[in-house]
Amino acid sequence: MYIESFAAKLKKARNDAGYTQTEVAKELKIAQSTLANYETGRTEPDIETIGKLISLYNITADWLLSTGK
Secondary structure, eight states: OHHHHHHHHHHHHHHHHTOOHHHHHHHHTSOHHHHHHHHHTSSOOOHHHHHHHHHHHTOOHHHHHOSOO
């Protein structure tokens, strides 16, 4: 349940911020497929990447990492 919730929130945050996967991947210097894997729950980003995503999307860690809605 946690992985699906995290992945869904990650995708929602990107969409709400108005970025494409390609734009975010370039900004973070990661492959677009890596970002896609984060957003589908296949893999999870490391803590440094989570920090970069939080900053880029202007969201809080509490919201992204919480297991509730």
